[in-house]
Amino acid sequence: MRTYEVVFVAAPTLTTEELDAFIAQMQTVIEGKEGKVVKVDNWGKKPLAYRIKRFRDGYYVILTIEGGGAAITELERRFRVTDFIVRFLSVRIDEDYKRSEKLKAARQRKSGKRPATQAPAAPPASEAAPL
Amino acid sequence: MPGPKRFSMRRKRICKFCAEKITYIDFKDGRLLGHFIPKRGKILPRRISGVCSIHQRQLSEAIKRARHLAILPFVAD
Numbered sequence: 001m002r003t004y005e006v007v008f009v010a011a012p013t014l015t016t017e018e019l020d021a022f023i024a025q026m027q028t029v030i031e032g033k034e035g036k037v038v039k040v041d042n043w044g045k046k047p048l049a050y051r052i053k054r055f056r057d058g059y060y061v062i063l064t065i066e067g068g069g070a071a072i073t074e075l076e077r078r079f080r081v082t083d084f085i086v087r088f089l090s091v092r093i094d095e096d097y098k099r100s101e102k103l104k105a106a107r108q109r110k111s112g113k114r115p116a117t118q119a120p121a122a123p124p125a126s127e128a129a130p131l
Numbered sequence: 132m133p134g135p136k137r138f139s140m141r142r143k144r145i146c147k148f149c150a151e152k153i154t155y156i157d158f159k160d161g162r163l164l165g166h167f168i169p170k171r172g173k174i175l176p177r178r179i180s181g182v183c184s185i186h187q188r189q190l191s192e193a194i195k196r197a198r199h200l201a202i203l204p205f206v207a208d
Contacts, residue, residue, distance in 0.1 A: 007159065007200055009200060009201065048201035049198070049201045049202060049203050049204040049205075049207075050201055050204050050205065052201060058201070060200075062159065087199065087200050087201060089196060089199055089200055091158070091196065096155055097155065099154070099155075100154035100155040101154075103154045104152075104154055107152065
């Protein structure tokens with residue numbers, strides 16, 4: 001099972017009800033492909049950094065999805081055929097997340113070990129470092 | 132004599148991401164990424180920002196993703 005983060009930008013001409021309906025529709029699409037929507041993050045209307053299709057702002061929605069590639073393929077196909085979707089991006093995040101957790105764990109182990117190995121020298125050094 | 136002057140310009144290199152222990156640079160965080168794009172909209176080189184090479188790679192990827200989603204501009208003036 002993979003975790004994806006799918007961000008899409010919808011046209012500002014949409015009403016919030018239409019957007020909610022679209023999100024619900026996409027959820028059923030993902031579930032149909034044996035995926036699961038873990039989180040829906042709706043940023044609401046935000047200004048775009050540059051104009052796309054003459055729009056100056058758009059609705060940003062972030063879906064966190066657990067599932068296989070088939071769900072993403074279908075989702076992206078739907079985005080392409082939907083007129084009011086101006087941009088979308090799917091990123092696989094489980095590998096990055098795993099690596100980030102590993103780094104965090106490694107750092108914790110290191111910081112836990114340090115006082116034992118060089119306890120007398122540690123206090124002045126740690127005080128000087130942040131400055 | 133340009134020699135001594137150049138040395139006085141040297142600043143301490145601190146990678147912001149290492150210092151704040153950020154292990155994953157989120158492309159959706161426009162405010163954070165905004166620190167690394169000067170007025171023109173280009174990616175700030177690490178010789179200026181002092182970001183370490185690992186984080187600079189992650190940062191440039193994140194900035195490029197953010198640009199695609201119009202969170203950051205490609206060119207600005």
